[in-house]
Amino acid sequence: MLNYFERIYAARYFWWSLVKAELRNKYRRSTLGLLWSLLYPFLVTLLLVYVLGSIFKTNILDLIPFIYSGFIVWDVISGSFLYGAGGIINSEAYIKQFSHPLAIYSLKQTLVLIINALISGIGVFAWCAVVKPQNIPYMILTLPITILLLFLFSWSVTTLSGIINTKFRDFQQMIGLIIQALWFISPVYFETKVFINANLGYLVYYNPIARIMNLVRAPFIDGTPATGTDYLFVIGTVAVFFVIDIFLIKRNEKELIFYI
Amino acid sequence: MSNCFIDMKDLSLYYPSAPYNAKSLKELIFGIVKRKQTSIIIKDVQALKNISLHIEEGDRLGVIGANGSGKSTLLKAIAGIYPPVSGTLKTMGTIRSLFELSLGFDLHGTGRENILYRSYLLGDTPRTVKSKMQDIIEFADLGEFIDYPIKTYSAGMQMRLAFAISTTVSGDILLLDEAIGAGDAAFMVKVKNRVNEMVANSKILVLVSHDFETVKQICNRVIWLGHGNIIMDGKPNDVVESYLEKAYGKKAL
Numbered sequence: 001m002l003n004y005f006e007r008i009y010a011a012r013y014f015w016w017s018l019v020k021a022e023l024r025n026k027y028r029r030s031t032l033g034l035l036w037s038l039l040y041p042f043l044v045t046l047l048l049v050y051v052l053g054s055i056f057k058t059n060i061l062d063l064i065p066f067i068y069s070g071f072i073v074w075d076v077i078s079g080s081f082l083y084g085a086g087g088i089i090n091s092e093a094y095i096k097q098f099s100h101p102l103a104i105y106s107l108k109q110t111l112v113l114i115i116n117a118l119i120s121g122i123g124v125f126a127w128c129a130v131v132k133p134q135n136i137p138y139m140i141l142t143l144p145i146t147i148l149l150l151f152l153f154s155w156s157v158t159t160l161s162g163i164i165n166t167k168f169r170d171f172q173q174m175i176g177l178i179i180q181a182l183w184f185i186s187p188v189y190f191e192t193k194v195f196i197n198a199n200l201g202y203l204v205y206y207n208p209i210a211r212i213m214n215l216v217r218a219p220f221i222d223g224t225p226a227t228g229t230d231y232l233f234v235i236g237t238v239a240v241f242f243v244i245d246i247f248l249i250k251r252n253e254k255e256l257i258f259y260i
Numbered sequence: 261m262s263n264c265f266i267d268m269k270d271l272s273l274y275y276p277s278a279p280y281n282a283k284s285l286k287e288l289i290f291g292i293v294k295r296k297q298t299s300i301i302i303k304d305v306q307a308l309k310n311i312s313l314h315i316e317e318g319d320r321l322g323v324i325g326a327n328g329s330g331k332s333t334l335l336k337a338i339a340g341i342y343p344p345v346s347g348t349l350k351t352m353g354t355i356r357s358l359f360e361l362s363l364g365f366d367l368h369g370t371g372r373e374n375i376l377y378r379s380y381l382l383g384d385t386p387r388t389v390k391s392k393m394q395d396i397i398e399f400a401d402l403g404e405f406i407d408y409p410i411k412t413y414s415a416g417m418q419m420r421l422a423f424a425i426s427t428t429v430s431g432d433i434l435l436l437d438e439a440i441g442a443g444d445a446a447f448m449v450k451v452k453n454r455v456n457e458m459v460a461n462s463k464i465l466v467l468v469s470h471d472f473e474t475v476k477q478i479c480n481r482v483i484w485l486g487h488g489n490i491i492m493d494g495k496p497n498d499v500v501e502s503y504l505e506k507a508y509g510k511k512a513l
Binding site for chain 1: 275340373376
């Protein structure tokens with residue numbers, strides 16, 4: 001396995017050039033370009049805050065950071081499953097020319113998602129700096145580990161999704177349905193108290209997505225790091241996905257070219 | 261002991277049929293209702309059968325055979341792209357391959373950007389690409405189009421750029437698969453010279469080609485593949501003549 005990661009590292013210039021190409025192409029010929037990564041989640045947040053604030057009669061200012069961060073993190077999580085499903089299939093041209101580890105193509109997708117999230121996150125940082133500047137130190141201290149865990153979670157999912165969908169093309173449709181369901185049972189836009197008040201607290205307790213949301217939100221909204229349980233849940237989830245990925249890669253990587 | 265070789269023992273490789281025989285729900289239901297097979301069953305395609313081959317440093321091996329005989333599959337097996345199902349394959353030395361040159365362009369990127377992507381795909385680093393960039397641009401001879409998106413290029417222009425990039429990457433083992441394709445006459449002269457340079461700089465060459473004159477000029481050994489088997493292995497003139505006799509029923513001129 002160590003040799004596999006060495007080969008991934010050896011191919012770093014190639015996968016990094018793919019990341020840059022994808023980010024460049026996303027907004028090629030667009031006037032605002034990469035600014036959309038910042039502007040889009042902000043504008044969607046304003047819309048959702050107005051609607052959900054009116055429905056749930058919640059203080060709009062309290063909702064802004066909650067929904068803003070939820071949108072950004074959910075984009076990474078759902079994108080890892082859905083966008084990840086096409087990772088290997090869409091890299092056919094490269095796979096047929098050179099034998100790089102297939103995980104570099106899922107790595108590329110993860111990096112595109114994370115870089116987009118970081119650009120979007122500038123808005124969250126700016127909100128914190130203006131409204132809750134006393135929470136900035138917590139945010140800065142916990143940011144590296146949060147980004148690392150989000151990156152590892154995303155990479156494990158893009159790899160899993162990419163391998164399974166290459167062999168079983170119904171996977172992409174099925175995972176789309178599962179993602180829709182996960183959205184409803186995760187505190188993406190609905191606060192935790194909504195689930196607890198509806199006796200659905202277990203959905204928040206046992207849901208790794210809820211735990212990931214806590215890792216991101218707790219420092220800048222509450223001014224505390226996330227709990228040890230949150231970190232353990234997320235690390236455990238990442239570890240499980242990585243074990244599954246290692247199994248899938250060992251069993252399937254060589255023959256996947258025949259299924260592309 | 262040579263520090264550059266390719267060694268195959270009883271190597272077999274097939275294209276599995278499972279990806280192509282997957283049935284849709286519609287076909288499953290129709291098959292049950294009509295009580296008969298509603299689609300053609302595709303069988304596994306045995307591309308290479310018990311190939312044993314040893315290629316030493318200094319060998320310039322030509323691979324000839326009819327379409328579908330397994331030539332390109334053999335190259336891709338050596339490059340580690342297609343996995344064998346049985347037998348062993350050992351290689352010693354860095355492998356550089358020129359096949360599927362038209363694939364892998366970022367059509368929205370410029371020629372200059374694609375030089376970077378393709379060079380990195382083939383194992384180059386930023387430092388080595390920087391030192392070769394000007395040589396690649398001059399060889400491709402695309403003028404101002406080098407800064408235009410690839411989607412504005414003709415097929416010939418894309419091939420010139422792909423060839424210019426791929427032929428600057430050196431390696432111990434060079435695998436060429438009908439890589440010399442579209443291009444005008446002047447460019448073809450440059451291509452032949454560049455290929456000769458690459459061949460001279462490599463320790464092992466494996467060349468798949470239907471151009472028998474090139475094969476006889478460049479190679480010191482030729483194998484004739486037929487239906488995944490090695491039918492003949494020997495001197496270029498002997499193997500090419502035998503192949504042409506069998507294929508066309510006449511002696512080669």
